[in-house]
Amino acid sequence: xxxxxxxxxxxxxxxKAFVNxxxxxxxxxxxxxxxxxxxxxGELAWLIxxxxxxxxxxxQKGSVEWMEVPPPTRVEDIVAEYERNVAAxxxxxxxxxxxxxxxxxxFFFGTPTPWEDTIQNFVxxxxxxxxxxxxxxxxxxxxxxxxxxxxxxxxxxxxxx
Numbered sequence: 400x401x402x403x404x405x406x407x408x409x410x411x412x413x414x415k416a417f418v419n420x421x422x423x424x425x426x427x428x429x430x431x432x433x434x435x436x437x438x439x440x441g442e443l444a445w446l447i448x449x450x451x452x453x454x455x456x457x458x459q460k461g462s463v464e465w466m467e468v469p470p471p472t473r474v475e476d477i478v479a480e481y482e483r484n485v486a487a488x489x490x491x492x493x494x495x496x497x498x499x500x501x502x503x504x505x506f507f508f509g510t511p512t513p514w515e516d517t518i519q520n521f522v523x524x525x526x527x528x529x530x531x532x533x534x535x536x537x538x539x540x541x542x543x544x545x546x547x548x549x550x551x552x553x554x555x556x557x558x559x560x
Contacts, residue, residue: 403500406522407492413530414485417447419548420533420540421478428543429472440543443536444477445470450525450532451484457504457521458491465508492522 400408421444429441438446449468457463471477495518504521505513516524533550540547541556549559 401497401500402519403492403495403497406519406526407489410485410489410492410522410526413526416548416550417481417485417529417533418478420537420550421447421481422474423540423545423548424474424477424536425543425545426474428539428545429470429474431539431543433539433542438535439470440536440539441470441472441477443532443539444474445480447529447532447536448477448481448484450529451481451488453506454488454522454525455484455491457506458488458495458518461502461518462505462507462513465506488522 424440424444429439429444431440432438445468453463453465471480500519501517503515504518505515506521507513537547537550546556547554549557553559
């Protein structure tokens with residue numbers, strides 16, 4: 400199994416947990432934030448969906464400029480966007496050859512010097528960052544009156560079967 404194939408496998412294995420956490424966000428709690436310096440639940444959920452959207456031009460063209468966009472007002476729209484973006488990125492990864500996987504890419508995010516790395520490292524880095532944000536969002540769920548779904552095994556609310 401190549402690195403690219405392993406990455407695609409890991410992304411596909413994480414998908415259900417992402418969808419379950421996103422769907423667990425209560426519709427009326429998108430503005431919830433545990434501290435004034437924290438992102439809102441809606442912003443965190445949207446960030447998870449938007450990260451994969453940024454990977455599409457990065458994989459296709461080798462560069463992307465990060466744009467913060469306000470989140471939708473409905474949880475179901477965030478989930479749908481996440482699912483669309485993940486499917487599109489996974490298709491691109493599946494069609495990418497290992498040489499293109501190793502090409503350099505550029506990620507612009509409001510600084511004069513872009514982040515430069517291989518497409519492989521960007522995709523892995525974005526996956527790890529999204530997992531991090533999923534963990535943040537999962538800590539918001541109980542205070543918002545929701546239940547924490549199983550992620551890698553049982554949670555206090557979900558036996559994970």
